[in-house]
Amino acid sequence: MAASIAESNSARLVGDREISATRIYDAPRELVWKLWTDPKHIVQWWGPNGFTTTIREMDVKPQGVWRFIMHGPDGRDYKNRIVYLEVKKPERLVYKHSPERDTEPVNFEVTVDFSDKGGKTQIDMRMIFPSPAERDFVVKQHGAVEGLTQTLARLADQVKKTSLENLEEK
Secondary structure (H helix, E strand, O other): OOOOHHHOOOOEEEOOOEEEEEEEEOOOHHHHHHHHHOHHHHOOOOOOOOOEEEEEEEOOOOOOEEEEEEEOOOOOEEEEEEEEEEEEOOOEEEEEEOOOOOOOOOOEEEEEEEEEOOOOEEEEEEEEOOOHHHHHHHHHHHOHHHHHHHHHHHHHHHHHHOOHHHHHHO
16 A cells, blocks of 8 residues: 555655655654754754755744755755745745855745644645756756655654753753
8 A cells, every 4th residue: 555645755756846745753843843943953954864064044034044055975065045935933934945146046945834743743845946947957966856855854863862852951
């Protein structure tokens, strides 16, 4: 029997312009939200396996900017710039990946919904690209589907190591 979308832990292509993922975490929504929106926590898990992240700024509010560099295991740095469009704590983030001048011109919009599932949290993430060619570029050049799957798995590992009480103390 095939797993339902809510039980899937893999990102997938949807239509011709979207990458989507759904994953359930065994943690309260407030904890998952905090791990996703607090710079001192997101650096612990953001990015595919083998990547590390340096945050230059992170202002999680509408029109706030998140600038960060993902450091690949091959030594290559990937500069990123995110502009938050909607922040509805602890339910939803909508942001636009808007590259800086000296980076690849990859634009896309992301919606992340954090749903309370009785003490667990379901993440539904949708990345929408302006064209099929732009989505296909990040899939082929950057392994975006597998990268998203790995990133959300790293969040699951971080959730296992963290409790709300632990977050409050830091």
